[in-house]
Amino acid sequence: xxxxxxxxxxxxxxxxxxEREVAMARVFDAPRELLFKTWTQPALLKRWLYGxxxxxxxxxxxxxRVSGALRFEWGPYEGKYMGMSGVYxxxxxxxxxxFTEVWDDNWTGGETLVTMTFVEHAGKTTVTxxxxxxxxxxxxxxxxxxxxxxxxxxxxxxxxxxxxxxxQEI
Numbered sequence: 174x175x176x177x178x179x180x181x182x183x184x185x186x187x188x189x190x191x192e193r194e195v196a197m198a199r200v201f202d203a204p205r206e207l208l209f210k211t212w213t214q215p216a217l218l219k220r221w222l223y224g225x226x227x228x229x230x231x232x233x234x235x236x237x238r239v240s241g242a243l244r245f246e247w248g249p250y251e252g253k254y255m256g257m258s259g260v261y262x263x264x265x266x267x268x269x270x271x272f273t274e275v276w277d278d279n280w281t282g283g284e285t286l287v288t289m290t291f292v293e294h295a296g297k298t299t300v301t302x303x304x305x306x307x308x309x310x311x312x313x314x315x316x317x318x319x320x321x322x323x324x325x326x327x328x329x330x331x332x333x334x335x336x337x338x339x340x341q342e343i
Contacts, residue, residue, distance in 0.1 A: 184199070184325070185197055185198070185321060185324055185325045185328055186198045190303065192309045192312070193305055193306050193308060193311075193312050194303055194304065194305050194306070195303070195304050195312060195316065196301055196302070196303040196304075197301070197304075197321065197324050198299055198300065198301040198302075200297050200298070200299050200300075201297065201298050201300060201328075201331070201335060202296070202297050202332075202335070202336075203296075203297075203298055203335045204296065204298060205267045205268070205291040205292065205293040205298040207298075208267075208298045208300050209266050209268075209270070209291050211331060211334075211335075212270060212289060213237050213266075213270070214235075215235050218233045218245075220334060221327055221330040222245070222331075223247055223323075223327060224319070224322065224323025224324070224326045224327060225323070225326065227250045228247045228248060228250050228255065229248070230245060231246050231248055232244060232245060232246035232256070233245055236261075237261065237264060238261065238264065239261055239263065239264060240261065241260070242258065242259070242260055242261075243259045243261065243272060244256070244258050244259075245257050255277070255278070257274050257275065258277075259272045259273040259287075260272060262286075267291055268292075269289065269290050269291070270287075270288075271286070271288050271289070272287050273285065273286055274286075274304075280314065280315070281306055281307075281311050281314070281315050282306060282307045282308055282310065282311030283307040283311070285304050285306050285307070285311075285315075286304070286305040287302060287303070287305075288302075288303045288305075289301070289302050289303075300328075302324070
C-alpha cells in the first residue's frame with residue numbers, strides 16, 4: 174500500500190521554540206501507548222523511521238533503559254550508510270522519552286538532546302519531537318538537510334501502518 178492510498182488528515186508542524194531547538198509535531202489517530210511502542214521497539218521502527226525509500230533503517234539497536242544505548246543506521250544508498258548513536262536519559266512510558274544523538278558524520282555540530290512527548294486527547298495522540306542543538310548555527314545546518322521532509326515521509330508511513338490496526342496487530 175502506498176501512502177497515497179491513505180487519506181492524510183494530519184501534517185507535520187515544525188517550529189523553533191528557541192535559538193537552538195527544532196520541534197516537530199504531528200497528531201495520530203491512535204492511543205499514546207501505541208505511539209510510544211512504535212518509538213521504542215526496533216522491529217517497529219525499521220518499518221517506518223526513514224525518509225526516502227532508498228534510505229531504509231537497516232540497523233536499529235535499542236537498550237531501553239536510562240543510560241542504555243541506541244544505534245540507528247540508514248542505508249545502504251549508493252554504497253553509503255548514515256549512522257547515529259545515542260544514550261537514553263529519561264524513559265517515562267507512555268508520556269516521554271529523552272535521549273541524546275551523535276551523528277557519525279557530525280553534521281549537527283556535536284551531541285543533540287531529543288525530547289519526545291506523547292499527549293493523548295480523545296483517542297488521538299500528538300507526538301512532539303524537540304531537538305536541542307549545540308548552537309544556533311548547528312540548528313540551521315540541520316534544517317538545511319531536509320530533516321522535516323524526511324520526518325514527514327516517515328510519519329506518513331507510520332500513519333499508514335497505524336490505519337485500521339490495533340495494538341495487538343502492530
